[in-house]
Amino acid sequence: MTSKFLIFSLMLTFVFSCKDAAENEKTVNTQTEQNESPNGLKxxxxxxxxxxxxxxxxxxxxxxxxxxxxxxxxxxxxxxxxxxxxxxxxxxxxxxxxxxxxxxxxxxxxxxxxxxxxxxxxxxxxxxxxxxxxxxxxxxxxxxxxxxxxxxxxxxxx
The missing domain is CATH 2.40.128.280 (Lipocalin)
Structure with a gap:
């Protein structure tokens, strides 16, 4: 039972860490787009x-x-x-x-x-x-x- 719980905990940690990474990347991309100016001379x-x-x-x-x-x-x-x-x-x-x-x-x-x-x-x-x-x-x-x-x-x- 303990090994099943450990495996299940590791899988949940992995799933949530992947989701956080995807959300962080989305946030960074959104911030980059907002910070970029339409300034064509830049x-x-x-x-x-x-x-x-x-x-x-x-x-x-x-x-x-x-x-x-x-x-x-x-x-x-x-x-x-x-x-x-x-x-x-x-x-x-x-x-x-x-x-x-x-x-x-x-x-x-x-x-x-x-x-x-x-x-x-x-x-x-x-x-x-x-x-x-x-x-x-x-x-x-x-x-x-x-x-x-x-x-x-x-x-x-x-």
Missing amino acids: GTWELTGFYNYKDNIVVDSFQMNPEFRQLKMYTNTKVMWCKHRPADSSEWFGYGTYNYDGDRLTEILDFGSAVMDEVIEEKKEFIFELDLNPNAFQQIELDEDGNRIYSENYKRVE
Whole structure:
């Protein structure tokens, strides 16, 4: 009788532990889905090239030099970018907040590298036209009349 009771107890423990694991997994999945933002910019992006515009039409494009890298990382509210240029000893990075409304990206930088801090002293807010796709985006610089000047083109890394 004791061995039957022991076997029965072990089976109940196993059944309830499986049920708890399934419920825990379901809870974790639900929490993950709730924490994930519909923010399409959230993630890590790498600069792939540039477009130059004239009369709002692309007139020239440049691909990135393989030795030069620039990455941008977006969380729900923060942005950070950095450049790597092996032949250049200066550091390039910036950190701040951002928001976008679908076709307009605004980055407000709080601080950056020594070179960027000089830029930030003059201008903290950078406003771009945004062309966002699931795995690529363009941030397009506009002149004072709203005409396109150039774009930085990014691909999603993560």
